[in-house]
Amino acid sequence: MRLLDTLTGQFTDANLDETQYAILSHTWDEEGEQTYEELKKIQRRYVGRRRASKSLRATLSSHRPSQRLTLWLNRITALMLDIRSSDNEANIIPLCARLLDPRTPAWHLNSSTLPQELPSKLFRGCIWDDRRLSPKIREACAVARTNGYRYVWIDSCCIDKSSSSELSEAINSMYEWYARADVCYAYLADVPPGVDHQAEDSFFRKSRWFTRGWTLQELIAPRRVEFLSKDWAPVGSKHVLARLVENVTKIDYKALLHLESLDNFSVAQRLSWAANRETTRREDRAYSLLGIFDIHMPTLYGEGDRAFRRLQELIMQRLPDQSLFAWGLLYLDSRFSSNPDLAYTTKILHAKPLPYGQRHLLSGSPDSFKNCEAVSTIRRDATTTLASSSHRSKIEYASTPYGICTQFQMIPLTRDLLLRVIPDAEDVQLKFDAPEDYRWYLAILECEHAERPGDRLGRVCYIPPSDSDVEFVYTGSIVVSSERNYSSWPSHLFPLSPETIEYCRSQTELKTVYIPHPDRRDLLWSLQLQPYTSIKLVLLPETRDALRSQGYSASLSDPDPDHPTTQRLALSNDEHAIAVEFQHVLEDDGEAFTIDAAVEMSVHLRVDSGTGTMDSDRADRPTVSWTDSSVFGWRPRLDFERVMLSALGGAGTVTVDLALDFAGAGSYVLRVEIRSEASRTSSAVELPVGGDQRSEMGRNGERDVPVGEVGTEDEGSVEDVDEMAGVEVREAAVTRDRHCQRA
Incomplete structure (x- = not known):
């Protein structure tokens, strides 16, 4: 891992197991950020410059006896680290000599930490005075240095993006790097200091930092996050502001504070945290989630939204979690009684296929999960009516030339079924806005919604006719309307109570279906x-x-x-x-x-x-x-x-x-x-x-x-x-x- 030395301004290769470092989380400036190559050009001017020895001696002599003892202990600790990491026995004697030299401060060895105060003369005429240096890099290093960190990692300048292999390695390691950091400084460039951050319309709540894709894992992975305002003044820590951050991001505070493992949160919940976040490259919407699911995969810039499809396929290989298919809108409220256009008239339930790009069981974007923060997985040891029946099936996926083969428990979609899952539906008709030979179902998913605990979710789907034994499954929706007007929103999911599932037991089928590969036409669905x-x-x-x-x-x-x-x-x-x-x-x-x-x-x-x-x-x-x-x-x-x-x-x-x-x-x-x-x-x-x-x-x-x-x-x-x-x-x-x- 390439780190930036907050004393010298030079890069250094560090062993993560032996190095303490700070890490920066920020949003990139629209004008661009200072890159690795640009910073290297500046660094070349300052390679080999010596420090002022008088300043160093003054630093040591100003310490009281108790502080001198601490410095000596720091020196000994640093020496032991240097000896342990040294691959040449001949280097040990010079290191011991430097230890005994009273002019050598502890942080002048290969230590990761620095004393709380450093003389300002120490930095005169060095890289930190160079006007070509990015203010963000200068200030980030200053904050880390002031808080005792000799090393800091900044994504914009510590990754050589001209190397595709290094970039891919960094993307796949990013979550670990943030998790291993001693502290993460989250720089909020649009938040002024000294204001009420709890206010309903505060700058903190509206900060662009909360809308970017990469900052999701940068918020979750580190145990310690310190928020900084636009003038680099402290705003508060993640622990102190946990409830406020939870309210802004919809991320459960137990996940924010590492009180529960991310593995305890469903796939749908974790993807809901990424909904409505933006990235400059479309592929990064998927790549920025690798650490959230503890997944590694090659980066292929140019694949566009196919990256999110690949991510979901890898999730399926690792996690038997059907909440991956629980995206979209769940019918929870009373559409009939709450909508005046539907009152006192015959209601029509329209079963409709979704358009290209949205018709696959695997979603095309994390945005589809924006309403799924309350969708959790029903654990396999849960005791329910369905669990004790022969309808329970093992969740397995197999990759084939036709697509991904799997099995779902499916209930035929009928008016009688919808009358049971929509309590206020009485005078209704069911109409299929699709070819007559399409077969419509509710696929039973092993997940539930917080507002309907114990009820499984039924996904609206259909299977077109096939001349072979390969049956493809696609998603649909139910739109509630009257004879005069359509309702505003469709429903893709319906809660299925244990009683409803038991009532439909004789009609329920265990179907082997295929989730097809993306179609070329799906690429143009945005049109x-x-x-x-x-x-x-x-x-x-x-x-x-x-x-x-x-x-x-x-x-x-x-x-x-x-x-x-x-x-x-x-x-x-x-x-x-x-x-x-x-x-x-x-x-x-x-x-x-x-x-x-x-x-x-x-x-x-x-x-x-x-x-x-x-x-x-x-x-x-x-x-x-x-x-x-x-x-x-x-x-x-x-x-x-x-x-x-x-x-x-x-x-x-x-x-x-x-x-x-x-x-x-x-x-x-x-x-x-x-x-x-x-x-x-x-x-x-x-x-x-x-x-x-x-x-x-x-x-x-x-x-x-x-x-x-x-x-x-x-x-x-x-x-x-x-x-x-x-x-x-x-x-x-x-x-x-x-x-x-x-x-």
Whole structure:
């Protein structure tokens, strides 16, 4: 370990077992910190400079007899350490000579400690007067030196970051280095001295130091932490301010003060401490937690959020703790009785898959655990109804080419089950906003919440159909709504009482499932949270080709400056023409939108998408709509909506199905399917996002929804009879429920 000598300002390699040292915890300045190489350049100017011997003699002669005895004992102790660490017997005699020389102070040997007071003349004309030296390094050394520490470690200058191997070693050793330090000085650069730190809006509570990723382990690992204000004045110790620090960080004071081992806190609790903390590099959100879980792993800068995935996989190998899957929101309160929008109306429970990047059982970020400080692990020796039953399973994980194989006790998700776990749910319906062949469950986790002790947590999840015996499991949520409005937040977890688990015993299955490897599309999931400034529809060449094979030409106009929210799709064959006018409206500063599609058909009339117009005042045009919100991520697919068109006297019945695939940055791929009455088969129009698959499903064992099956059960109804170009036309209204409502 490379330490900084607070006397000479030079680096020294130290043996941690024999060296006392102080360590600095701080937030990096926006302008940057003085690096190892920069400090080395300054140090070269002062190598070999001698100390003023008169000052040294004056230091010794000023001590009283009792102090002289202490100095002699210090000398003897330092000598013994030097002899023990010396690898050359010839060095012992000079060391003994220095011991007998009264001009040699104890700290002038290889001691880790210094006397309380040192003469100011001792430091004249040395590195500490150099203006090029960082004030932070100068002051940190001064504080350590004043408190009797000859050595200090500062991450910004004691690590040679040009060496990837040294950086990786430092990152994996960081927790140990802070734990071994005699004292950690936590420098709060934004906290002034002499103010009330306990105040509700105090600078201490709002300090940036509490929001950084690396300072988490720098707070927990050392037994002794001394907080310093921006002028390096003492603020208080971790022990004195324990309750205040607990309130700011949500870290249990027993963990802060080492009254309980970190191993006694669940994985979810420890990850909750890291929620909402920031790091300059995304990878450091994972690397800064290695010591918290006593894990070592190689650092691979450039892997981004995959680092947190690797960390979780290593946690699974070491800890049989299912609270790792207990992230998200737990249903605890009464959503029905507390929400006026849900009163006196039929309530609907929507089971919804989570968007890409959030759908895996392993979370994509520590932020997902921000509400998990009260989630604890149920120990394996706990005595409960489930524990004594055959439903109890051993927690094991196996890495495979398909992903991580494990087993969960799973209860099928039904309305009856939700009526038991949501006490105030009476007049409710359960709706699955997903393909019908998805199987939905509550996976029983071996953990509990402090507000519901004894109740296990049930994780909302689903298993898509698979053509093999490999079943992939993904996460979902339950959103409570009324016929008029969605509630504000989804629920990912529900408490399961021992009585509920016993009631569902006959339905509970022990399922072997796979947590799939991250998908390439998961890397871009952040696009699903970005608000839109505009929306543009895209018609892919594959769509045009498929429609052409049915005898239709297809063209889609671009938005123009006069109509920036409007696009027109023109479909034409030898018998008729179909025109679809798309109009979108952005809401909530681009975080929500509605797209309306008005459809009309004419016989022997071509509609030019570039110059043709439609009678926009006609109220009888069938219109379908899609709405979505980015609050929980833009959905990968806005499902098919159907319009039935019939022309008496020639064209027969024509069915037009329209859907939208998310393509990112406000772009959506338009999917179009046309069927005629004469042939109920449909052409498989493939509309991949990125050009390789039709929908967001279809990888990792998931099955695509066949194009020809979407909405084929609904026949539609005839409502209107009009005249168009001398021909009577019947247009049927939308026959399918608009299940793509705004989340």
